[in-house]
Amino acid sequence: MKHVLTFLELESGPRVDVTWDGTALSLPEGSNLAAAMLAAGVGVFRHTPVSKAPRSPFCMMGTCFDCLVEIDGVTRQACMVEVTEGMVISQPQELGGQVNEM
Amino acid sequence: MAAAAEASELGLSVTIIDEQPRAGGQIYRDVDKVSPSRAPILGTDYTDGKRLTESLRQSGIEYLPGAVVWAIEDQFRIMYTCEGRGAQIQADRILLATGALERPMPIPGWTLPGVMTAGAGQILLKQSGVVAKKSVLVGSGPLLYLIAAQMVRAGTPPVAMIETQTRSDLGRALWHVGGALRGWRYIMKGLKMLAEITLARVPRYSGASDIAIEGDDAAKAVTFIYKGRERRIDCDIVFLHHGVVPNPQASRSLRISHNWNAAQQSFVPKLDEWGQSDVAGVFIAGDGAGIGGAKAAEQAGRLAVLKIAEDSALLSTQDRDLKAAPLRRELGRELAARPFLDTAYPPYIAALTPDDNTTICRCEEVTAGEIRGYAKLGCLGPNQTKAFGRAGMGPCQGRYCGLTVTALLADANRQSPDETGYYRIRAPLKPVTLGELAAMDDMVQNSAE
Ligand code: FES
Numbered sequence: 094m095k096h097v098l099t100f101l102e103l104e105s106g107p108r109v110d111v112t113w114d115g116t117a118l119s120l121p122e123g124s125n126l127a128a129a130m131l132a133a134g135v136g137v138f139r140h141t142p143v144s145k146a147p148r149s150p151f152c153m154m155g156t157c158f159d160c161l162v163e164i165d166g167v168t169r170q171a172c173m174v175e176v177t178e179g180m181v182i183s184q185p186q187e188l189g190g191q192v193n194e195m
Numbered sequence: 196m197a198a199a200a201e202a203s204e205l206g207l208s209v210t211i212i213d214e215q216p217r218a219g220g221q222i223y224r225d226v227d228k229v230s231p232s233r234a235p236i237l238g239t240d241y242t243d244g245k246r247l248t249e250s251l252r253q254s255g256i257e258y259l260p261g262a263v264v265w266a267i268e269d270q271f272r273i274m275y276t277c278e279g280r281g282a283q284i285q286a287d288r289i290l291l292a293t294g295a296l297e298r299p300m301p302i303p304g305w306t307l308p309g310v311m312t313a314g315a316g317q318i319l320l321k322q323s324g325v326v327a328k329k330s331v332l333v334g335s336g337p338l339l340y341l342i343a344a345q346m347v348r349a350g351t352p353p354v355a356m357i358e359t360q361t362r363s364d365l366g367r368a369l370w371h372v373g374g375a376l377r378g379w380r381y382i383m384k385g386l387k388m389l390a391e392i393t394l395a396r397v398p399r400y401s402g403a404s405d406i407a408i409e410g411d412d413a414a415k416a417v418t419f420i421y422k423g424r425e426r427r428i429d430c431d432i433v434f435l436h437h438g439v440v441p442n443p444q445a446s447r448s449l450r451i452s453h454n455w456n457a458a459q460q461s462f463v464p465k466l467d468e469w470g471q472s473d474v475a476g477v478f479i480a481g482d483g484a485g486i487g488g489a490k491a492a493e494q495a496g497r498l499a500v501l502k503i504a505e506d507s508a509l510l511s512t513q514d515r516d517l518k519a520a521p522l523r524r525e526l527g528r529e530l531a532a533r534p535f536l537d538t539a540y541p542p543y544i545a546a547l548t549p550d551d552n553t554t555i556c557r558c559e560e561v562t563a564g565e566i567r568g569y570a571k572l573g574c575l576g577p578n579q580t581k582a583f584g585r586a587g588m589g590p591c592q593g594r595y596c597g598l599t600v601t602a603l604l605a606d607a608n609r610q611s612p613d614e615t616g617y618y619r620i621r622a623p624l625k626p627v628t629l630g631e632l633a634a635m636d637d638m639v640q641n642s643a644e
Pocket residue numbers: 127149150151152153154155156157158159160161170171172173
């Protein structure tokens with residue numbers, strides 16, 4: 094996981110604590126989770142089941158599924174979720190019930 | 196939103212099922228929530244959307260935000276999930292306003308982290324006030340200029356614009372300049388954006404070819420050929436865009452007939468002058484019916500509602516036509532600049548039928564070469580590819596590879612896109628969990644009202 098800040102937040106508001114793969118992140122409350130993670134420097138959201146290639150949000154509108162993460166044990170699209178206090182977020186363990194053979 | 200307001204005025208009972216958590220669609224996304232400091236960056240065409248979201252608060256409109264439709268069954272039982280629960284609703288008629296998707300732009304490296312659609316860049320800005328520090332815009336078309344201008348206004352101009360349209364595209368487009376003049380409002384807007392981009396000294400490389408994105412676990416640079424020379428531009432973020440196409444998922448799942456539209460290089464649903472499809476009772480308005488923009492979508496939505504009101508005996512045929520005439524005039528004006536824009540900013544050819552090594556199915560990581568290989572083995576249409584490999588079977592359900600697979604097979608088999616066809620789209624349109632389905636049982640009784 095890399096923490097290079099490639100994005101900038103134009104405004105600042107109240108923030109809440111969440112964890113991402115075990116590390117603490119402070120994200121704007123109620124903001125879009127994918128956007129907030131990008132702005133916090135999260136570079137890779139998941140790895141593909143087929144070739145283990147790294148992925149991060151591509152469409153931000155719920156169609157590409159490259160932003161899949163596990164939130165409190167449920168795999169969801171980060172771009173369709175709002176940030177709430179105490180979320181436990183991690184890279185998804187398995188995708189669409191598919192077996193990882195490679 | 197415009198159609199719903201019109202419909203409730205005419206006495207129809209209306210439910211809007213909106214996938215987004217807040218009203219506005221993609222164009223006016225989060226317009227009610229946008230901070231005053233961001234409004235000037237986004238421009239008045241955007242803030243204008245408030246007019247529409249306000250009309251939603253009218254009585255008679257049931258508005259369901261954050262509701263994701265995953266199936267539409269015959270005689271219109273609509274299944275959706277909302278806040279982790281499944282639910283359903285019964286309707287006499289459906290107006291699909293599912294809008295457009297950005298045309299997929301499969302080029303080498305497009306699956307790397309840090310590569311996004313230009314639309315994604317816009318959503319980051321509109322919804323979250325998040326902008327890329329060191330980005331390159333790649334592709335062509337009005338939306339590319341719009342996002343560049345907004346980035347300039349936000350104080351983070353792109354490092355460069357790598358544009359794929361050529362001078363001869365512009366030359367051909369001049370044949371349509373008459374229409375463009377009728378749609379002068381759009382042309383003026385475009386010129387104003389270009390002036391802003393030039394003023395900010397954003398380098399523009401138009402007519403670029405052989406574009407590829409470099410990087411191992413993130414985008415690092417874009418390479419391309421410009422005026423016969425190889426170029427390389429460092430960046431962290433790449434925004435891709437070469438036009439938009441109708442979102443086919445819902446209309447395809449309803450088995451509505453589609454035709455290939457050569458000018459827009461995409462399939463469009465077959466509709467009558469009211470936007471009614473060949474599946475009775477299903478109407479389509481807006482970019483989902485063919486690309487026309489947000490204002491044209493309003494007129495088209497209102498026209499569909501007039502027909503629905505007439506069918507429901509709430510409006511006489513005479514009144515319907517009387518009300519329709521000014522809408523049709525406005526619609527004509529809105530669409531006038533289209534042929535000019537379509538010709539001046541065609542899709543990037545190398546991304547329509549990519550090189551063999553380029554991944555075209557993001558979900559299952561299938562390359563263009565593999566699809567061509569299927570064609571050699573006798574694969575004629577997109578639905579047969581599923582017998583050869585997993586293209587189109589991932590969670591995006593072919594949204595980002597469908598048109599490419601059609602183009603590759605049509606090309607390899609020397610058939611037209613119409614002959615080649617498109618993926619058959621089946622429910623669920625979006626993934627549903629068992630928990631959501633289980634939660635639906637208790638809802639069935641309640642939803643009978
Ligand atoms: S970024 Fe595409 S689905 Fe979330």
